[in-house]
Amino acid sequence: MKRRTLLATSAGAAMAAAMGVPLRAQDDPLTVGFVYVGPVGDGGWTYQHEQGRLAVEAEFGDRVTTIFQESVPEGADAERVMTQMALNGADLIFATSFGYMEGVNNVAARFPDVRFEHATGYRRDHPNVTTYNSRFYEGRAVIGHIAGKMTQTNKIGYIASYPIPEVIMGINSTYLHAKAVNPDVELVVIWVYTWFDPAKEADAAKAMIEQGVDVITQHTDSTAPLAAASEAGGVIGFGQASDMAAFKPAPRVASIIDDWSPYYVKRVQQMLDGSYEQTDSWGGMPEGEVVIGEITEAVPAEVKAEAEAMIAAITAGEYHPFTGPINKQDGSVFLAEGEVATDAQLLTMDFYVEGMTGDIPS
Amino acid sequence: MDLSAINPVVLVASLMVAATPILLAAVGELVVERAGVLNLGVEGMMITGAVCGFIVAVTTGSPLLGFVGAALGGALLSVLFGVLTQFLLSNQVATGLALTLFGLGLSALLGQGYVGVKSPTLSPVDLGPLSDLPVVGPILFAQDIIVYASLLLVAGVWAFLKFSRFGLILRAVGENHDAAHALGYHVIRVRMLAIMFGGACAGLGGGYLSLVRVPQWTEGMTAGAGWIALAIVVFASWRPWRLVLGAYLFGGVAVLQLNLQAAGIKVPVEILSMSPYLATILVLVIISVGRAPGSLGKPFHASG
Numbered sequence: 001m002k003r004r005t006l007l008a009t010s011a012g013a014a015m016a017a018a019m020g021v022p023l024r025a026q027d028d029p030l031t032v033g034f035v036y037v038g039p040v041g042d043g044g045w046t047y048q049h050e051q052g053r054l055a056v057e058a059e060f061g062d063r064v065t066t067i068f069q070e071s072v073p074e075g076a077d078a079e080r081v082m083t084q085m086a087l088n089g090a091d092l093i094f095a096t097s098f099g100y101m102e103g104v105n106n107v108a109a110r111f112p113d114v115r116f117e118h119a120t121g122y123r124r125d126h127p128n129v130t131t132y133n134s135r136f137y138e139g140r141a142v143i144g145h146i147a148g149k150m151t152q153t154n155k156i157g158y159i160a161s162y163p164i165p166e167v168i169m170g171i172n173s174t175y176l177h178a179k180a181v182n183p184d185v186e187l188v189v190i191w192v193y194t195w196f197d198p199a200k201e202a203d204a205a206k207a208m209i210e211q212g213v214d215v216i217t218q219h220t221d222s223t224a225p226l227a228a229a230s231e232a233g234g235v236i237g238f239g240q241a242s243d244m245a246a247f248k249p250a251p252r253v254a255s256i257i258d259d260w261s262p263y264y265v266k267r268v269q270q271m272l273d274g275s276y277e278q279t280d281s282w283g284g285m286p287e288g289e290v291v292i293g294e295i296t297e298a299v300p301a302e303v304k305a306e307a308e309a310m311i312a313a314i315t316a317g318e319y320h321p322f323t324g325p326i327n328k329q330d331g332s333v334f335l336a337e338g339e340v341a342t343d344a345q346l347l348t349m350d351f352y353v354e355g356m357t358g359d360i361p362s
Numbered sequence: 363m364d365l366s367a368i369n370p371v372v373l374v375a376s377l378m379v380a381a382t383p384i385l386l387a388a389v390g391e392l393v394v395e396r397a398g399v400l401n402l403g404v405e406g407m408m409i410t411g412a413v414c415g416f417i418v419a420v421t422t423g424s425p426l427l428g429f430v431g432a433a434l435g436g437a438l439l440s441v442l443f444g445v446l447t448q449f450l451l452s453n454q455v456a457t458g459l460a461l462t463l464f465g466l467g468l469s470a471l472l473g474q475g476y477v478g479v480k481s482p483t484l485s486p487v488d489l490g491p492l493s494d495l496p497v498v499g500p501i502l503f504a505q506d507i508i509v510y511a512s513l514l515l516v517a518g519v520w521a522f523l524k525f526s527r528f529g530l531i532l533r534a535v536g537e538n539h540d541a542a543h544a545l546g547y548h549v550i551r552v553r554m555l556a557i558m559f560g561g562a563c564a565g566l567g568g569g570y571l572s573l574v575r576v577p578q579w580t581e582g583m584t585a586g587a588g589w590i591a592l593a594i595v596v597f598a599s600w601r602p603w604r605l606v607l608g609a610y611l612f613g614g615v616a617v618l619q620l621n622l623q624a625a626g627i628k629v630p631v632e633i634l635s636m637s638p639y640l641a642t643i644l645v646l647v648i649i650s651v652g653r654a655p656g657s658l659g660k661p662f663h664a665s666g
Contacts, residue, residue: 038582039580039582041470041477071466188624191635193635198576198585199571199587202575202576207617207620207624211368223478223580244478246480
């Protein structure tokens with residue numbers, strides 16, 4: 001190659017990159033980027049997204065190239081990472097944490113030809129931004145049922161991350177279904193303001209256990225609360241996001257597994273065959289995105305059977321965990337008898353249901 | 363609100379556990395900084411110690427050997443920092459930051475087969491009837507051995523710096539390395555030893571996280587504890603006993619706020635969440651009168 005053409009080519013490439021035009025020729029592999037909030041070895045949330053990425057690689061082989069960046073803090077750093085990925089030729093980027101919302105939409109504006117998918121968010125400011133989520137509250141309903149049946153002290157702990165609708169929905173779903181089988185139950189919530197800090201999660205679990213909690217649920221990503229429950233003895237817990245099978249048969253008596261593989265494989269397939277469109281996806285048990293892991297023998301057989309019946313009803317679409325009558329914490333009506341919550345109502349949920357104590361931090 | 367659910371004795375006992383990793387890492391860094399070296403790689407050395415300690419404890423079945431492994435792991439990583447900054451005269455700030463990044467990556471690599479594995483954990487020291495005393499028993503006489511060791515270590519460092527000849531040399535090197543060199547002291551040798559001591563302490567702190575406080579191995583599990591340790595050294599104005607105050611205050615308020623939340627106290631959670639940082643900074647700023655060692659962070663070469 002003559003120097004002049006070399007210069008011209010690289011100038012063209014630089015300009016193309018600057019303008020956000022994908023450099024990918026038709027037969028180049030599709031590049032898919034993943035941005036993770038924790039380490040891939042967290043054993044929970046990020047681990048499951050990583051399994052989804054591996055499923056994409058297994059499914060499409062050398063037709064796709066995947067890249068990922070782990071432990072990306074929510075905020076300005078995320079924006080930098082996504083910009084870098086887009087500049088490096090990513091065609092599709094999955095941003096897998098709620099706090100990336102601002103960054104995803106900012107970067108998407110600058111790279112109109114790159115497709116962005118934001119997990120658990122709700123803002124689709126640009127035509128190239130898709131949001132996707134899982135109906136975790138379906139899993140929480142099952143967990144809440146088991147927790148309500150299993151608690152001896154009538155105190156269930158809930159380690160909460162941030163006061164966002166996603167988390168509040170999970171708290172309400174857990175509480176409603178625990179209370180349905182155990183009217184005396186109390187849900188003790190601790191906000192830790194982090195998705196991943198094993199030491200802090202363990203401290204929160206210990207604080208609860210010291211105050212008489214004997215069932216621990218969590219909306220954080222590490223296995224530390226289970227380790228704390230295991231050490232304390234006589235306390236049960238649930239795998240969160242991932243199966244956390246290492247803690248079977250106790251303290252882990254069941255788990256909510258996020259299975260992102262079906263969704264990731266579907267979307268990459270659509271990119272490859274050209275049928276990709278902007279969507280707002282919210283799959284749950286029917287789509288196989290929310291799975292309840294093995295319910296161990298620590299759970300009495302009839303409780304297990306009830307839980308399995310609930311899973312079957314939710315999967316078949318016969319039962320919605322938010323079915324009225326449900327009142328808000330202040331006593332006003334949220335859902336009338338037989339009324340089912342709409343997705344919009346769920347996605348903006350900013351209140352506790354009746355019977356919960358304490359306030360949601362604003 | 364049900365404050366009676368909080369048992370103050372259990373609370374104090376658990377705050378000591380929460381504070382120990384920070385205290386261990388901070389006392390090591392204090393010695394390093396008193397020798398005039400700024401090692402920002404505490405987080406990296408801690409997490410390397412956490413994984414090394416965990417691996418050794420799981421392999422040998424002995425948590426105490428695990429702590430030895432944790433100290434060795436942290437010290438080995440700090441040697442890297444020492445060689446780069448003391449012999450090759452690289453920038454200490456940049457090298458320290460790189461050490462943290464390197465430690466995080468290295469630990470993730472080493473720990474790959476150990477996620478979800480259970481380790482043998484340390485049981486509290488049995489001091490017989492002393493442990494059964496009301497109030498003071500659970501607080502003072504029923505901790506695990508590392509809690510006692512960390513306090514002894516602080517006492518040792520304090521005595522070493524204040525009363526021993528070698529402590530005086532170390533401080534001289536930290537205050538003015540050119541003068542110390544002119545007096546015939548080996549600045550580089552003293553600093554290398556201090557750096558290794560700091561690495562070993564950070565490693566111990568990390569090991570305490572993975573073997574006692576959590577206890578398990580998870581990638582990135584230090585989650586910023588190393589940075590807290592660094593900050594506490596500064597706010598304690600490089601004095602060992604203030605370090606204990608700072609670490610226990612931080613650990614204490616951190617545990618207390620979780621307990622208050624669990625008890626349902628009517629204080630905004632945002633305020634509770636920032637309270638450990640606020641309380642620690644406030645108290646240490648109010649009592650601080652010290653200043654940094656004169657040669658802190660400056661490169662030394664014998665030709666100077």
